[in-house]
Amino acid sequence: MNARLYRPEDYATAKSWWQSRGIPAMPENALPACGIVVENDEHAPQAMAWIYQDNSIGVAWMAWPVLAPDVKCFRILKTFDALLGGVETVCRSLGRRVIHVAVDRSSLKKWFLLRGFHKSADNLTSFVKVI
Secondary structure, three states: OEEEEOOHHHHHHHHHHHHHOOOOOOOHHHOOOOEEEEEOOOOOEEEEEEEEEOOOOOEEEEEEEEEOOOOOHHHHHHHHHHHHHHHHHHHHHOOOOEEEEOOOOHHHHHHHHHOOOOOOOOOOOOOOOOO
C-alpha cells in the first residue's frame, strides 16, 4: 500500500464511494486541497481522507475518511493504517502536531483509540450544511 496526496481528478472516485455507501457526497469545493489517497500495489485507490488545517495553531482535522467499497474485510485495517500513516506524515511536514477526527462507528472509535488517539467527547453529533 502506498499513500499519496489527493489530486482533483480523485474526486469522482470519492464521490462514487460515498454514494455506494448511501452517504451524501461532500461537494468538491468543500474539500480542502490537502488530502490523502491510499493505493494498492496495482495503484488502484483504496481509501481517502482530507486534512483541514487551522492557520493559528498546530491542529489538523482529519475528515471524511472513506474506503473503496471493494476493499476486502481482511485488508480494512491495513488500509486504514496506511491512510493514518499518510495523514500523520503530511501533518508533521506541515507543522501540525495534533490531529482531531470525529467518527460515528464503534469499530472506528476503538481503532483510533488503539492508535494513540484520546476520546475528547461523548455523544457528539456532527452537522454539515451546504449553502
